[in-house]
Amino acid sequence: MKTREICKLLNAQVLAGEDLLDNEIESAFGSDLMSDVLTFANGRMALLTGLNNPQVIRTAEMSDVPLIIFVRGRTPSQEVINMASERNICILATEFIMYEACGTLFKAGLLPCTRLL
Amino acid sequence: MDDKVLVEYIFTIIHGNYEIAGDASSSIKKILKHMDMDRAFIRRVSIACYEVEMNMVIHSMGGKIRLEILSDGVIIIAQDNGPGIPDIENALKDGYSTASEEVLSRGFGAGRGFSNIQLNSDKFYIYSEVGKGTKLELHFKHKNL
Numbered sequence: 001m002k003t004r005e006i007c008k009l010l011n012a013q014v015l016a017g018e019d020l021l022d023n024e025i026e027s028a029f030g031s032d033l034m035s036d037v038l039t040f041a042n043g044r045m046a047l048l049t050g051l052n053n054p055q056v057i058r059t060a061e062m063s064d065v066p067l068i069i070f071v072r073g074r075t076p077s078q079e080v081i082n083m084a085s086e087r088n089i090c091i092l093a094t095e096f097i098m099y100e101a102c103g104t105l106f107k108a109g110l111l112p113c114t115r116l117l
Numbered sequence: 118m119d120d121k122v123l124v125e126y127i128f129t130i131i132h133g134n135y136e137i138a139g140d141a142s143s144s145i146k147k148i149l150k151h152m153d154m155d156r157a158f159i160r161r162v163s164i165a166c167y168e169v170e171m172n173m174v175i176h177s178m179g180g181k182i183r184l185e186i187l188s189d190g191v192i193i194i195a196q197d198n199g200p201g202i203p204d205i206e207n208a209l210k211d212g213y214s215t216a217s218e219e220v221l222s223r224g225f226g227a228g229r230g231f232s233n234i235q236l237n238s239d240k241f242y243i244y245s246e247v248g249k250g251t252k253l254e255l256h257f258k259h260k261n262l
Contacts, residue, residue: 035229038164039236051224055171058139059224062146062163064156 001025001110003067003090006046009104010069010094016081017067017090025067027113030102034059041065045113048101052076057083066090072097118258119188126184130173130197135223138174141182142167148184149191154259162191162257165237168230169195169253175220177251190239190258201247209235209243 004021007014014021023044030048031037034055037047041063048069049056057080060068068084070076070093084091094101106112126148128141146163166182173180173195180197202208209231216226235241240256 032224033227033229034224035168035227035233037224038168039229039233049224053223054136055138055223055225058143058167061139062142062160062167064160 001105001108003046003092005108006067006069006105006110007092009108010092010096010101012069012092012094015070015075015091015093016084017088020066020088020090023066023090025110027111028102028105029113030071030098037065038063040113042113046105046110048098048105050074050098052080054080054083056080057087057089060084060089061087067092069094069101071101118190118192118256122185122187122192124186128182128184130170130177130180130182130195132174132177132179134174138171139167142170145182145184145193148186152186158257158259161237162193165234165255165257166193168234169193169255171225172230173197175216175225180250190256192257193238193253193255195251195253195255197250197252199248199250201249202243202245202251203247205243205245 003023025046026044028046032051037059045065046067047065050071052074067090073095075093145166149159177197178199183194185192207213211232212228214226214228220226238255239258242254245251
């Protein structure tokens with residue numbers, strides 16, 4: 001599924017990576033626990049989270065996550081947005097709560113991310 | 118693994134500074150990318166290194182992370198300045214945590230760190246002495262080197 005389509009489904013705002021909206025996303029993972037993200041991240045995964053601190057961007061950077069979706073109206077600071085831009089990570093922000101955002105993407109066919117080492 | 122270190126880099130880790138937490142791991146990832154190592158390998162090293170760095174920022178009094186590049190892999194050595202881990206056996210258990218509410222609110226401290234470090238590294242050694250500090254050594258073997 002293209003990032004652009006995810007953005008439309010979640011009625012989201014693009015905070016970083018306007019030029020990355022045609023990127024394909026293979027799966028999604030929703031969590032506020034960054035260690036869980038570091039354990040499960042795999043492939044071209046979207047990370048849905050309610051946390052908006054620099055550690056979210058670092059976690060995405062280390063695990064090659066190309067898309068972060070901030071849920072329940074959480075928006076990060078400009079510094080955090082800049083960190084994502086510098087690392088070619090796309091950021092979307094939606095008013096949907098985690099449950100609704102995950103459910104919407106799952107219903108639209110985006111697979112859950114499970115990592116098998 | 119080959120015991121000859123081709124090049125090494127040292128990074129200073131500061132306790133409690135969450136704004137720059139991850140800088141060392143980010144630099145290490147850039148170095149490995151620059152050396153044209155494969156993506157899956159870089160990801161394993163980066164994830165383990167970031168967990169180590171966050172552990173040091175959260176729990177230690179600061180310390181150093183050393184990256185050693187060998188002909189057939191990478192070694193990460195993390196040495197902190199204390200306080201040391203009183204119960205290593207429990208600390209290594211998945212889910213065991215002594216982290217504060219503040220750390221949990223940042224998305225860390227759920228007790229997954231050591232499991233994740235071991236999952237991503239080929240060899241993992243830990244030495245700790247209360248009052249002195251903790252030393253971690255992680256080996257990553259690169260198949261194509």
